[in-house]
Amino acid sequence: MKNRWLIAAILFFTMLTTTTQAADRLQIHYTLSFPEAQAHYTDVEMDIAGITGPAIDLKMAVWTPGSYLVREFARNIESVSAEVNGQPLRIAKINKNTWHVELNGATTVKVRYRIYCFEISVRTPFVDTRHGFISSAAVFIYPAGGLDQPATISIKPYAGWTTVSTSLDMVGDDQFTLASPNYDILFDSPIEVGTQDVTHFNVDGVKYELAMCLGGNYDKPRLVKDLTKMVQEETAIFGENPNHRYVFIVHNYNKSGGGLEHLSSTVLGATRNGYTDEATYERFLSLCAHEHFHLWNVKRLRPFVLGPFNYEQENYTTDLWIAEGFTNYYDNLVVHRMALYTQQNYLGQIGGDINNIENAPGNLVQPVADASFDAWIKYYRPNENSPNATVSYYAKGSVAAMMLDLEIIHDSQGQYSLDDVMSYTYNEFYKKQQRGYTDAEFKQALEKFAGKNLDEFYSRYIYGTAAIDYDRYLGYAGFKLVDELAESNTPALGISITAVNARPVISSVQRGSAAWVDGLNVNDEIVAIDGETFTELSAMLAYKTVGQQVKVTVIRDGQHIVLPVTLKRNATRRYRILSIETPTAQQMAVRNVWLKQSN
Structure with missing residues (x-):
């Protein structure tokens, strides 16, 4: 009972001091060092001056913008201490991401802590002797109520590290001393420290930096040429580039992918020796186009809840199908406009999204x-049943963007396209009104350029789960959707199998399939089919027929079980987008607007 009263008192006092702290103009300085880089640690000293209250609360963000999952970054923090003039102060952790520091009359405090950095991703810090990647939201503790406070950062590099890449401004000419005007900027500005290969280039007055980390067989002149063209294509959609400087940080691993957008930079994962494979290179450019497109769509043109952020809890929106899905649509479209994807390749990319959905x-x-x-x-916590119960807002949002683009081009007789919607909303909400948009406002913008009400579209495809009429929308441009497996009648159980200790174990069961209906389960080890020792699934079903019953022997929880399963037709679809035989002049006009390419 005494402990409960103590905690309650501390929490109450925290509420009283938070307002004061927010009003204080603090001087905050961080020093990052890496004395045990080989063990993946970053050591942080945080010096705060100008405190007027009797105590201060310090917080750690629980998520990072652009990656919509509470990741509990505080779990990697160790050895938190506080002192003033070398004398220790009482510091107590009062919830999962908050530390309460009693100042005993002091107006300054030095806080020390260590962070374990050993998760390779674009959203989490990673440190070894080769380089240090500082994902800022996961590294910098901040004063409660003080997200608007400026801060400076000094970096003491590990032996041999020579270069810093970040969108943060340097203090003077010292690349190892950085400044941030507030924590929204700091948390949106990752820092790469190491021996990365840095190239600078200029695109229509905007300074770009390409930081290639950990080697690779990339062709630098070609990359600069293609990135320049990509930037120009995307800038043309919105009418301006809002940056003065932008940084691409590329982590080249043996096999990697993915990216995370930031206000004036991006972090990308790439396959180190994949640049000489044309398909891999084109996918990398598409990834660059995706994350760079975000500097407009989501970092500035955004759903109203996505900024200013609450870094301590989820920030919910129903519009990630626009923020991510539209970006997913434009990344491949931009590469096509650059004349790197042929029409056939580009339509294949759209077909891939359709296959993903269907x-x-x-x-x-x-x-x-x-x-x-x-x-x-x-989305970020998938399990074995996720394909049966969820849809990707990336893929379906991308297809929705395609449908809307074609609808607008068709209905306006080629006068407008989705480009006009993106430019209009960027100027209206980000520049003019300086705020995010609501669901209704973005819908109204789409309707403005479509020239009609889109209630039915939203009801069927955004808020509903109606089967998509692909041929209607593709037909505007003289295309059709063809399922190459439509005539097949091969039997299937509807399962995926993964080898676990060389044993065939069911890893997923498709909704409505034979396995689903007749009770095969994830984690069942398949032993035999019709009494024959299991070898390979397609081979064992090769001479079976749809509607035939087979007996599947499995081991479930250590017990042998024999299940009668009636085979169903393999429901897998393989779609391709093809031109109709004789498109009309109107269809070709829509096609030419949609699939235009630069000279």
Whole structure:
């Protein structure tokens, strides 16, 4: 009981001091060092001056913008201490991401802590003797109520590290001393420290930096040429580039991918020796185009809840299908406009998104608006049943963008396209009104250029799970969707199998499949089919027929079970987009606007 009263008192006092702290103009300085880089540690000293209250609370963000999952960054913090003039101060952790420091009349405090940095991703810090990647939201503790406070950062590099890459401004000419005007900027500005290969180039007055980390077989002149063209294509959509400087940080690993957008930079994962493979290189450029497009779509043109951020909890929106899905649509479209994707290749990329959607039964279960809202608990935490219950807001948002683009081009007789919607909303909400948009406002912008009400579209495809009429929208441009497996009648169980200690174990069961209906389970080890020792699934079903019953022997929880399963037709679809035989002049006009390429 005494402990409960003590905690309650501390929490109450925290509430009283938070307002004061927010009003204080603090002087905050961080020093980062890496004395045990080989063990993946970053050591942080945080010096705070100008405190007027009797105590200060310090917090750690629980997530990083652009990656919609509470990741609990405080779990990697060790050895937190506080002192003033060499004398220790009482510091107590009062919840999962907050430390309360009693100042005993002091107006300054030095806080020390260590962070374990050993998760390779674009959103988490990683340190070894080769380089240090500082994902800022996961590294810098901040004063409660003080997100508007400026800060400076000094970096003491590990032996041999010579270079810093970040969108933060240097203090003077010292690349190892940086400044941030507030924590929103700091948390949106990752820092790379090491021996990265840095190239600078200029695109229409905007300074760009390409930092290639950990080697690779890239062709630097070609990369600069293609990135320049990509930047120009995307800038043309919005009418301006809002940056003075932008940084690409590329981590080249043996096999990697993915990216995370930031206000004036991005972090990308790439395959170190994949640049000489044309398909891999084109995918990398598409990734660059995706993250760079975010500097407009989501970092500035954004759903109203996505900034200013609450770094301590989820920030919900139903519009990730726009923020991520539209960006997913434009990344491949931009590469096509650069004349790097042929028309056939580009249509193949769209076909890939359609296959992704239509081969996931969850497409008919979860509306894409709900998928956006539930990203925090579902998209980043998939399980064996996720394909049956969820849809990707990336893929379905991308297809929705394509449908809307074609609808606008068709209905306006080529006068407008989705480009006009993006430019209009960027100027209206980011520049003119200086705020995010609501669901209704973005819909109204789409309607403005479509020239009609889109209630039915939203009801069917955004808030509903109706089957998409692909041929209607593709037909505007003289294309059709063809399922290459439509005539097949091969039997299937509807399962995926993974080898676990060389044993065939079911890893997923498709909704509505034979396995689903007749009770095969994830984690069942398949022993035999019709009494024959299991070898390879397709081979064992090769001479079976749809509607035939087979007996599947499995080991479940240590017990042998024999299940009668009636085979169903393989429901897998393989779609391709093809031109109709004789497109009309109107269809070709839409096609030419949609699939235009630069000279």
